[in-house]
Amino acid sequence: MKSNVLHAMDAGQIPLKLVRTSQALDPTLVIAQPTFLAAIKLCISLGGFEGDKQVYGALGIDASHWTRIHRGEAHFPVDKLLALMDLCGNEAPLIWLAQSRGYDPASLRKRETETERALRFANEALEAERVKVRVLTDALHGNVT
Template sequence: MRSKNMNPVAYPELALARKAEKVDVPMQLIERQSTMAGAIALCVQVSGLEDKEVYLSLGIDAGHWSRIMKGDAHFPVNKLCDLMDLCGNEAPLKWLASHRGYGLVMLKTEAQRRIEELESQLNKERERRIWAEDMATGRRGGN
């Protein structure tokens, strides 16, 4: 039973990569939040994801996450877009805009964003196929 004696480095914990389905959070619910921390908590709650899925995916320490959710610590601003992408809603963005007296206008339609995403995936697949063909025929790196 040697495996039980192995250190944690031998079995690193994998980050969970599940993303929530896109949800349109009603503005009425967002405006009930009195703070950005409340909007962030709403964002996570509406997603249906477990806290652990969120903080691991965002690379936030569990203790710091707990303090964020209690309102005793600040959410890292540079991870706000990642949070909204992961949780499938933009409650914090909508809260901030509303709190500051602004409205939001989407610059790209959902269809335009989806087309760009699919084109990117297609280009990656083409590059992978070209590389695989080159490897199969012995043409490595243009040799």
């Protein structure tokens, strides 16, 4: 059986990776989902897509396999999970998995990137300099505490 998915390279187009801006997500909404499939459906729903075709097409999943996934007759491809969360702009499946394995979803946080770390250090150094300026300015004006 031939796949219904038309790959972008086959159509003479350059494939573009669609990534939505990350959205805030209430973990209690995710934890309320009874199954991993429900968490995946919530992830897609929160992504704001007009139809499933936008999702399975972007992920390169065959339409018939997608239908079986939604009916619970097939599993979502594990190697597409990260792409799904990027595509939808939320991490509902990750939060659901963490909770189901006994981890506290409220304690999950992203690691700091090198850029974020450098920015944090620069901001801390700047604040230290501002404190010095304030102390010296107060001392010059005779406001010693």
